[in-house]
Amino acid sequence: MTEKKKTSKLTLGALILMIFTSVFGFTNIPRAFYLMGYASIFWYVLAAVTFFIPYAFMLGEMGAAFGEAKGGIYSWMERAVNPKFAFVGTFMWFASYIIWMVNVGNGIWIPLSNAIFGVDKTQSWSIFGLTNGVQTLGILAIIWIIVITFVTSKGLDKIKKITSIGGSAITLINVLLFLGGLLILVLNKGVMAQPITTHAFFQSPNQSYTSMIQVFSFVVFAIFAYGGLEVVGGLVDETENAKVNFPKGLAISAIVIAVGYAIGIFMMGTFTNWDFVFKNGGGFAKATGSNATVTLGNVAYIAMNNMGYQLGLAMHLSEHVAIQVGIWLSRYMGISMFLALTGAFFTLIFSPLKTIIEGTPAQLWPKSFAKKNAHNMPVNAMKVQAAIVIVIIAFVAFGGKSAAKFFDILTAMTNVSMTLPYMFVAYAFFGFKKDDSIEKPFTIYKGKTFYKFCVCMVMFTVGFANVFTVIQPAIDGNLSQTIWSIAGPAFFTVVALVMFNRYEKKMNLK
Template identity: 25%
Template sequence: MSDNTKKLSWNNLALMAFVSVWGFGNVVNGFATQGMKVVISWILMFALYFVPYALMVGEMGSTFKEGKGGVSSWIRTTSGAKLAFLAGWTYWVVHVPYLAQKPQGVLIALGWAVKQDGSLVKSMNPMILQLICLVIFLAFLWISSKGVSSIKRIGTIAGTSMFVMSLLYVVLAIAAPAITGAQTYSIDFSMKNLMPDFNFEYLTSLAILVFAVGGCEKISPYVNNMKNPSKDFPKGMIALAVMVAVTALLGTFAMGMMFDPNNIPKDLMMNGAYYSFQKLGQYYGVGNLFLVIYALANMMAQISALAFSIDAPIKVLLADVDSRFIPKALTKVNENGTPINGYKMTAVLVGILIIVPAFGIGDMTSLFNWLLRLNAVVMPLRYLWVFFAYMALKKAAEGRFESTYKFTKNKTVGFIMGLWCFGFTAFACIMGMFPKGVEMFSSQWKFQMTLNVLTPVVLLGLGLILPLIARKSNKEENKTEAA
């Protein structure tokens, strides 16, 4: 087999990236947050943020082709081991709110599959439900510690099925009036209806959109597997942006045909995907068939994501980190190769984030929406390290790093683009901390705001404290071993 047959083409890369970056939930969350006005927001987000972000990732992946730790390796090479540890810590710790919400996703999907109306979760007391979520999380933490991978494989199949169904939803929903004569909402395509109001409320919703389009650094290792990286990678990324933009816009139009943009249900972020497939089944006369298939596929995908996100991030953190910054106790593994003390740390942090919010957030819908928005604040913090690494690369001495693909050959322009994406991401995360859907300065607003500020501060702050603990504990452990 020739080398060329083993290489990726630009369209191969675009499809791989599309599956890993985009999902139907992003369409639902965008519509739930801004209604039809999200159309212009998506266009601006793709043009001004997503395309440069993806092209920067391509240059980083091409420059550091031997780096096995992804962003951590980029930071280690450009800025040293300590910042590399903080980048690795950030990558791991932002998964804590994500893990805290996944058990909710499992229960919601199960409820729709069984009762087909969403009442199982909506009617539950938040504290009881969060205790059940804690039990589910601890059960899968134990399963993951045993090295069981079958759940992840099942989840891959379920995730692929869900992805295909999401694309089918867009096609079938838009075609429904012509094929079945279904009565849908008519969409007002005037600029007045589509143009966002660039006010404070709008700025607090940007984090959801940044959260939706981030994460393309996962495809950076494939830059060097391309036939012609300098030409094909930007083509692949532009194709990715076009595919995501078309899917986002058509998906938003499909949502606008099903739901009144001026009267969006409060629980649309929690149940919007299920409502959508339920209505789709009604349009085509198959009852809840589409709904049940989607709910079962989503439940398995949520289970897989829970198991994978417990295991993979902590292993990435501990596998490629300087021993000066991590206590030796955290790196100890059991007979299955699982860093068991790292798992215990995960259990404590996630357990706190599952239980504490239930004391101050009154109903399940508000709790789900809050946790989703908290993810949109915390998860993009890892993207900051991508842009930091890119700025460091552009500041490096001429000839220090070589790349087969460059986003821009001009160092100043490259640095400014990295700074723009860094600043915009940080701004979106800060604005995302302001609670939505509750009266400003009410007791619940203050409770949510406190958690929104404290969560990232505490999680990232632990990364600053850990090297101090490591210095002391490792010194004592070395003395014990020497004795």
């Protein structure tokens, strides 16, 4: 029985589902349509061509070459460049996922509320006599982190089961989007809810996204929609026949995700008239009695509610029944998003930590961090990670306005830190390709000029997105956010360098 546990590996299908769950965000489809309409397709495809697909192929090549390495992107950058460079990039990347866990730990209850009630009621929830919705969500988030950490510590098999459910749920809602949109289109005799014109694919119906500066901010949004692929870098050694399946899984996932986004956005137009649904106080709000202001947080639920409503009308059901169909579809959207976020959480609470603990020099960390339990999990490090996340959640939930402001600062600090490591990894690909001593069993970039062009293209795309992320708040009058966006990467870099310099001194003393 023990031997079976040791040899349990991720199959190609399970790996693809794990990548899909970690990267593909269904909410990015209705959000993109809300911000830019059909024009978002161009920018999503551009982001896929200039960043996501070439970056995935780089990860595929390095993942296949370093198939036995347990440290994921750290191991790759260490070999291709040097250990200090690798640690700074990996530490910055890891820190951003700590804040991601705080954000999602609090936000995951909104889709659950939609699943139960058909609307977001989290602000009115109360447990243990707490009257403040923010504090209630904080308590729920703390319990959530404890449960997720406990279940994940029981091994990869548990994670595979959860991510498979999450991946299947989000796959099904995409199928519903495609088939539902197609059915509505047929029932409406081929008439698109949002008219198709040439300028519609280049000009946003949203008046807030018409200037070049506003459009550039959407490019940043499109690149962020493809984030998270490097997380699975730490799972190369957990993948069955990794030298073949890992790059194949990355390649298949990258193409499916890019195409899925483009088709999904187009299908939104089959049942969504932008003015009718997204103009606050517009036709949809009046027809359904909804007074909710459309935001990036609730737009996905409003969009799917409208899909059910339009399907009911296309089937000539009564107005009341059509509204109920919309509510139930919104509920299904809620449970699907809850399951998908749960699947992503199980992957992200383990994989980044595994990458940074197992891949970096052991002397950087307390000895107890490297200790594994019977399920081959670094349980002590997972407990410390959980404690850090819980402390931040508790401080934000119970610390009043100053704590909320502190969290806004933390979020601003990690916005750039989350994507800068893409540039670190892309730059490391230069060294990887130049080093002939590295065996490369999987090669997509065969010509020297081609791989250099692709690396420069990825670095420019991500660099542009980050520069614009930094300067946009200042342009909008929020100079403090710009300052904190710069301070974040600088702070994480200093912390990483201090840790690494201490490690180097410690090794020299021996």
